[in-house]
Amino acid sequence: xxxxxxxxxxxxxxxxxxxxxxxxxxxxxxxxxxxxxxxxxxxxxxxxxxxxxxxxxxxxxxxxxxxxxxxxxxxxxxxxxxxxxxxxxxxxxxxxxxxxxxxxxxxxxxxxxxxxxxxxxxxxxxxxxxxxxxx
Numbered sequence: 001x002x003x004x005x006x007x008x009x010x011x012x013x014x015x016x017x018x019x020x021x022x023x024x025x026x027x028x029x030x031x032x033x034x035x036x037x038x039x040x041x042x043x044x045x046x047x048x049x050x051x052x053x054x055x056x057x058x059x060x061x062x063x064x065x066x067x068x069x070x071x072x073x074x075x076x077x078x079x080x081x082x083x084x085x086x087x088x089x090x091x092x093x094x095x096x097x098x099x100x101x102x103x104x105x106x107x108x109x110x111x112x113x114x115x116x117x118x119x120x121x122x123x124x125x126x127x128x129x130x131x132x133x134x135x
Contacts, residue, residue: 005076007108010035013043014080017058021045021082025052029082032058032089034101036072059093063100074101078108086110094120 010033018031023046030046044061058079066072077097079087086108089097094116097105103117116123 005106007076007078007113010041010076011078011080011084011086011108013041014058014078015084017043017045018080018082018084021058022047023082024048025050030058030079030087032062032077032079034062034066034074034077036066037075038070038072040069040072042066042069057090057093059089059096063096066100074105076106076108077101088119095123098123099125 013033014031016031017033018029021029021031023029025048031043032045033041033043035041042062042065044058044065046058047056047061049055059077062074062077066074074097077089079089081087088109089107097107098116098120101116103115103123105116106113107116107119109119
């Protein structure tokens with residue numbers, strides 16, 4: 001059965017929020033949008049600053065919004081650049097997405113829909129920490 005999820009509507013949310021990005025240094029605006037297991041749609045955009053290494057990625061905004069609005073699990077996510085093209089989440093954000101959506105989280109990538117298990121194979125997560133703590 002084909003996936004009936006409306007990726008185009010979620011991508012449109014990401015495109016809209018990418019227009020609010022603050023990217024005066026890289027000139028590379030990014031928008032992200034995600035759905036939550038309770039049906040909420042969350043968005044985030046990148047926010048740069050003069051200390052380049054502490055940029056807030058768009059996906060960070062989504063995860064922050066997830067927790068600020070009641071928690072839950074992410075189910076679908078997409079990131080776009082300022083031209084509206086689908087892009088991959090950066091490495092740090094792949095970890096954030098893994099911890100807040102898990103292996104089954106679906107990601108729209110430039111090569112189609114993939115699960116986080118495909119995007120971040122052999123991910124390190126909370127279960128790894130629990131295994132050591134419980135040993």
